[in-house]
Amino acid sequence: MNKVILCGRLTRDPEVRYSQGAEPMAIARYTLAVDRRRSRNNDQNEQTADFISIVAFGRNGEFAEKYLKKGTKMLITGRIQTGSYTNKEGVKVYTTEVVVEEQEFAESKNSASNGGNYSNYDNAPSAPAGNEPAPTAAGDGFMNIPDGIEEELPFN
Incomplete structure (x- = not known):
């Protein structure tokens, strides 16, 4: 091989x-x-x-x-x-x-241009849908899941 x-x-x-x-x-x-x-x-x-x-x-x-x-x-x-x-x-x-x-x-385009700083998200929603709070960065590079989501996540 x-x-x-x-x-x-x-x-x-x-x-x-x-x-x-x-x-x-x-x-x-x-x-x-x-x-x-x-x-x-x-x-x-x-x-x-x-x-x-x-x-x-x-x-x-x-x-x-x-x-x-x-x-x-x-x-x-x-x-x-x-x-x-x-x-x-x-x-x-x-x-x-x-x-x-x-x-x-x-690596993402942002991390390459920001020297590894993941706090800038191009794909983050700019406004929340309905009355839900907007997701925010958790400081560890991942987005927080807003409270009140009752739908199932799309995983098996």
């Missing part, structure tokens, strides 16, 4: 190209900085992140082109792909990259 799950931040904006042919396909490349767990010796000069090459094809590439930018925290699921080529100097170069199968944002 070849399955990779990564969570990290883009080190630069994605570089997107389109393939030649009747139906051009988007090919997006970017680097994801993935934090390492701290080592036992706590050496301050030690590298604390791995920089992993990512490639996204087709719809995933179009998504990367439209929505991803430097600093965006992403959760990537994919597979490792290796390859090689001979450069202009005649030296064989080996490559390793993760091919995206699924990608999703690992």
